[in-house]
Amino acid sequence: MSKRTKRPIIIGVTGGTGSGKTTVSNAIYSQLAGESIMILQQDTYYNDQADMSMDDRKAVNYDHPLAFDNDRMISDLEQLLNNEAIDMPVYDYTKFTRSSETIKTEPQDVIIVEGILILGDERLRNLMDIKVFVDTDDDLRIIRRITRDMKERDRSLQSIINQYVKTVKPMYNQFIEPTKRYADIIVPEGGANTVAIDLLSTKVRDILQKD
Numbered sequence: 001m002s003k004r005t006k007r008p009i010i011i012g013v014t015g016g017t018g019s020g021k022t023t024v025s026n027a028i029y030s031q032l033a034g035e036s037i038m039i040l041q042q043d044t045y046y047n048d049q050a051d052m053s054m055d056d057r058k059a060v061n062y063d064h065p066l067a068f069d070n071d072r073m074i075s076d077l078e079q080l081l082n083n084e085a086i087d088m089p090v091y092d093y094t095k096f097t098r099s100s101e102t103i104k105t106e107p108q109d110v111i112i113v114e115g116i117l118i119l120g121d122e123r124l125r126n127l128m129d130i131k132v133f134v135d136t137d138d139d140l141r142i143i144r145r146i147t148r149d150m151k152e153r154d155r156s157l158q159s160i161i162n163q164y165v166k167t168v169k170p171m172y173n174q175f176i177e178p179t180k181r182y183a184d185i186i187v188p189e190g191g192a193n194t195v196a197i198d199l200l201s202t203k204v205r206d207i208l209q210k211d
């Protein structure tokens with residue numbers, strides 16, 4: 001596989017929590033195995049909260065645009081676009097902050113940018129070639145989130161319900177759902193939508209082959 005000389009292709013994949021963004025991104029990644037491709041998750045760019053107490057960290061509204069360090073994410077993306085490696089942050093949900101380690105990440109021809117609020121920032125939108133909104137019913141999303149957060153993010157059922165009612169749902173309605181209008185493609189049902197995943201992978205392969 002030879003590397004392209006052109007600017008990398010950036011695909012933005014957004015949608016509410018539990019909609020299937022990670023599943024869709026991983027499916028596109030797998031379909032394009034053999035190509036030069038990487039995934040950059042917005043979650044790893046949550047603000048660094050190492051200096052805050054655990055109680056204060058738990059009280060943060062993680063579904064508000066100000067919870068993210070978009071400046072760093074944009075600067076990392078620009079570095080990748082300039083063909084430079086980045087020190088990608090690592091996020092630890094169980095500690096509610098970034099880990100002290102970073103992962104040295106080389107630039108790739110295809111960059112999938114995935115996260116709940118990536119289309120809310122015009123600077124991020126302007127970097128994307130294809131913008132995808134994964135659209136899944138709210139009831140399915142909360143069911144999936146409960147299962148996942150109890151298993152993978154060390155959360156209790158009660159804490160998930162409290163957070164959902166207090167911030168996750170209202171912020172989705174206020175900040176995330178309205179970004180659907182910026183999407184080029186709306187994918188119902190997320191990872192189960194193999195037709196949409198095939199179409200997206202074919203489109204990206206097509207762009208790569210034309211260069």
Ligand SMILES: Nc1ncnc2c1ncn2[C@@H]1O[C@H](COP(=O)(O)OP(=O)(O)O)[C@@H](O)[C@H]1O
Binds near residue numbers: 147148189190191
């Ligand atoms: N179509 C599906 N059917 C059942 N479970 C799913 C489906 N898609 C995703 N999941 C599960 O739901 C959870 C959330 O999916 P994920 O892709 O991580 O969503 P997001 O990244 O949007 O939060 C994960 O545990 C995942 O395995």
Ligand SMILES: Nc1ccn([C@@H]2O[C@H](COP(=O)(O)O)[C@@H](O)[C@H]2O)c(=O)n1
Binds near residue numbers: 063097116
């Ligand atoms: N410390 C944190 C950080 C984020 N969250 C929640 O994660 C959601 C976004 O990630 P998805 O994979 O579900 O899209 C977001 O809704 C935050 O509420 C958290 O609970 N704790």
